[in-house]
Amino acid sequence: MRATRPNPVLTALAATLAVFLFDPSAPASAKEMRVTISNFTFEPETTAIARGETVRFVNSDDMVHVVVATDGSFRSEALDTGDSFTAAFTKPGSFTYFCGLHPFMKGTIVVK
């Protein structure tokens, strides 16, 4: 029964998606947000982005760090001072990550 009724939320979502996909004025490259690694901390701890945007993790600490998704979906190589790593997020949701060397360092990417 429920499946036969049009879902207004899904309809709106589909429309938004269509606009997103076909809008010729959309930028060619997706927006990039930045997370800085400084003094054993991800800054900001929580980063909100839109679907399709990317996050660049920049290590400005004097210690090597490794950015690892808790769900295993991404893992950087060893990032020494000045190194960076970019991850793209195509699905909505809340994605936690941590440092593979110092697991007490944690952060979250919220994809809308």
Place this chain on the structure above:
Amino acid sequence: MGKDRENGTAPGLTRRHALECMVWAGTGVLWTVSGGVPRSLNLLDAAEAAEISQGATTFLQISDSHIGFDKEKQVTAVDTLTEAIDKVKALSVKPAFMIHTGDITHLSKNGEFDDAARIIGSTGLDVAYVPGEHDLIDPGQGKAYLARYGKGTLGAGWHAFDHGGVHFIGLVNVVDLKAGGLGNLGAEQLAWLKKDLEGRSASTPIVVFAHIPLWSVYPKWGWGTDDAAQALALLKRFGSVTVLNGHIHQIVQKVEGNMTFHTARSTAFPQPRPGTAEKPGPMIVPADQLCSMLGLTSVDFTVGKERLAITDTTLA
């Protein structure tokens, strides 16, 4: 490492024999296997020194050489490791072998492993290794370490051997670290440990070495191991258990029942005391202070005399 360095009991050792004393040598720690309970080595007296020279087993612990760390302005991790190894080579009592409790390299690069092998190898001593987390960050996530040090080991590099009547166990607690977690041994390694200890006499002195402390030094900075309690429970029945770790770049000791816990200094850079800084980042200190914080000046030997003259320096 070979599985069995030496079978049986060395001459002059009784069943009460245990690790008795340690000498802060360079950045290493010299351990002597002879009678009694573990105690601090500035208590080393002429009689004990004579015992060492008569051939009691000694071995040396070095840790956290972090070859590739380049944040100090005036010295590199190669310089400080070389200085430490020069002190090892100058020891009047040659250790039987060394153990390295991990973080050989900073970035797991081939050149870093090469430098470490060349410098440490210049002692001509056998070295038993366990990896630190910095040794497993090559693209193969540990393949580079195992290619060099994996022979005769299981899993991620754990192994056991006997020497001088002491059973040595090298554990790996730096693999598969979980978000928010501490060091991790894992079920497979714990099952192996249980098997390794089964049937062993409770009077066998045990030395366990691993990178991250197997006791909770400061969990807020990750200085502990989540499932260490399971390993320690297996070791509880033994009369003498010595646990040697690295990772925290400073000396911390604790005695609990028959277990003595000890962490070694780094040969590369110091880290702050728990709670004295917001985060555990490397302490970048002037070169003239660095040496004392790495422990490079803490021992003097008066060669040719019966007595070892030990100058124990305070920790910075």
